[in-house]
Structures are given as structure tokens and as C-alpha cells.
Amino acid sequence: MNKVQNFACRGRPREFCVDEALAKALRVFWEKGYEGTSLNDLTEAMHITRPSLYAAYGNKESLFRKALDLYEREKLAYLREALKQPTARKVAEAMLKGSVNNVTGENELHGCLGVITSVACGPESQSVREEVVKRGDAAKRALTERFMKAKEEGDLPKHVDPEGLMRVLSALLQGISVQANQGASREDLERLVDAGLAIWPSP
């Protein structure tokens, strides 16, 4: 009795792929930040007119949130994977090297979208900043817990403060992003990573 695919297949079909266009939008947000990106930038990159964008994604802010989801899901996968490494040192190494890859990948240099957004948001669109910060805080908590576990397992010395160490590692990751924005080369960033790992606490 039921038709196949009777969910929303009426009417004129959409002429663009929603996910594909979202990926384009992500790249623009990533390059320019939330406020630095205009609707013209977006529609040009997505090959979409303005009303199409509104119909498909709501408005600029909700488009950004969807792009943020995509970013977390795809580009930040290495952070979730890194947490599974067997030792605190390997966690740090995976995160730092993943960050360098993320930030110097492909052809152009970008910083981390989260850092860019949390730093570059004016008082308007404060809700966007808060959203980004909230997601970052969740990651920070997970990292702190990972270091607490590492201490129990003995691969971090007794005297280290897991939360402090988590803030140090966060700062290194954020610094990688900032320095990438400032034009640091991949070699520069790898030097940062090597020096950071060289002073990492040994059990």
C-alpha cells in the first residue's frame, strides 16, 4: 500500500545537494569566522541564492550551527580518537600532531574553527560564541578525566595536576591554531610539537 519514498518527494526537486553545500559553507566559516562571513560569501561559495539558503538551513546562525556539527564530526574526529590512546603522552602526541594536520592540511592554512569563533565574536551573535565555548568545555572535561585516569594508571607522575595539564595541552593546541593563523609553516608547527613533547612529564 505504501508508496516508496513518499517522504517529501513532492514539488520541485532541489537543485543542489544540501550536504555538499553545507561543506562549502563550513570552509567559508572556517576561513573567515562567523561574523567575518557574509551571506554573499556563503551564497557565492555554495552556488545558491539567498532565499534557497534560508529555505534549506534557516538563517545564518542556524547554518553555522549545522556547519559546526559537521566540523566536529569530521575535522575533530582525531581528538576523540586521541583520547583512546593508551598513555597520556600518546594522547598528547596524537592531539598535537592531529592538530597540525588539521590546520595545515590541503592547500590553505586555517586555524581551528572553535578558536577563531570564540575569539572573533562580537557582542552581537554572542549565542554563537557561547555554543562554541560550551562544546569546547565538554572536550576539556573529557581530557581532564583522561589525565586523571592516566595518573591512576601510573603513566603520569603523582605530583601533576590533571586539570592544569589539560589546560597546558589545550593552550598548546590553541597556540598551534593561532600561529597557523599568523602564517606559521608546517615545519614551524612541528617544531612546536616536538619541543612540547620533549618537556612532557614522564612517569
Next chain:
Amino acid sequence: MNKVQNFACRGRPREFCVDEALAKALRVFWEKGYEGTSLNDLTEAMHITRPSLYAAYGNKESLFRKALDLYEREKLAYLREALKQPTARKVAEAMLKGSVNNVTGENELHGCLGVITSVACGPESQSVREEVVKRGDAAKRALTERFMKAKEEGDLPKHVDPEGLMRVLSALLQGISVQANQGASREDLERLVDAGLAIWPSP
């Protein structure tokens, strides 16, 4: 024969203090970044009308450069002082603690103006970003040289890479700025500093 003070004392005197208004402008730029600051924000904070601003400082960009000079001269003095510390460890300690003070001082939280600007500048006003990056690079060179000297003097181990260590310290400072922007408390940042100093290489 010569009059006293015959240099530009004719005509209607200015009704505001240029330096004072510049300090107000600096605070606004510091809070909102270069692009995030509008002329309305500036004129409101400086208690000046638009043409007065234009006459006194040129335009938005040249006002920002003057504000940047002031920022470097006053708010970044601790960095120059820190370089004079006798050991690499003390240099790092002075910079990190000074940065926390700088960033959590007075009543409101700010990140570092240099970080904010270098991260939050779109393709327009790229010259501003380049200016900020250029000034940062000079500081980075000085820090690298300081660590090379420290190595010669034996207060850093033989195996450390001065440039890498400089990038690590830079990253920690940038991370402090980013985390302050994200709402970290003074205690949070002091924890970061303590943990950072705890893993600092000993001679």
C-alpha cells in the same frame, strides 16, 4: 624675539585630550577586535564625533595603529622586562604570570590584542593583520635569542631547541589569551601557568 609656543596654537583649541581618547579607543579595540569595532563604538566611547576622530587620527586603520603603539608601550611592557630575567625559567615565569595579569586585570576579561587581531581579521584590512603579525615576529625573534643565550649559559639543557621552546612558550601565552576569551577565571589560568612551569625543562 621668538614667541613662546608658536607651534600650532592658533585657532580653536581641541575640546578633548588626544591621548585620553586614544586610551578609550584602545579599550574598545581590545574588547571587540579591529573589525568588530565600528566607528559608532569608537565615537561613543571616546565622546567624540566622527569628523573630530577623522581630523585627529586619520581613519579607523590609522587610529588602530596608534592604539596598537599605546598597547605595546603600556600593556606589553612586562614582556620586555621579562626578557631581562636571569634564567630561561624566570623569563617564562615572568611572561606567563604577566600575561595572566594582563588578561584578567581590572574589571573585565580580555584576551591579548595581538592574538585577537591576528585571528579575527578578514581579508579586508589584511594590512592590519600583517602589521600585528610583524610586531609579534620581532618579539618571537628576541625570545628565541634569549633562549639561545640561556643554553650557552647552561640554564637550559643541551638538547633543547630554542626555537621550538620559544614556540611552546608563545603557544602557552596565546592559549592564556584564548582561554581568557572563553571565560576562564584567574584561578584557571594560574593553574595553567603552574602546570606549565612544572614541566619546564631544568638545566
Next chain:
DNA sequence: CGTTTTTTTGACCCATCAGCAAAAAAAGGG
């Protein structure tokens, strides 16, 4: 007192911003 020099005032310009309304176009259901 009048002239000169400078600042202030208020309005204005043009571009861009995010967002939207109405009509045209394309598909399926009857």
C-alpha cells in the same frame, strides 16, 4: 573689531549587511 585658523556640528553618500515577499518554474497527484 575683524580676520584667520581650527574644531565642532549635523547631515549626507555609497556600499554592504541580514533577511524577506511575490511571482515564476518544475515536479507529482488527480
Next chain:
DNA sequence: CCCTTTTTTTGCTGATGGGTCAAAAAAACG
């Protein structure tokens, strides 16, 4: 073939962006 549903197209809106001009106002000089 018409009707409904959905998307596209075109063009618009009100607000805000940085920047500027002409005229009024204020002070110092002769």
C-alpha cells in the same frame, strides 16, 4: 490537463558599515 506542493528567481527592505562635506562656532592674532 489542471491543481497542489515545493524550489528557484528577482528584486526589495531597513539597518548599519566606513567615510566626507559645508556651514556654524570658537578661540587667537593683528
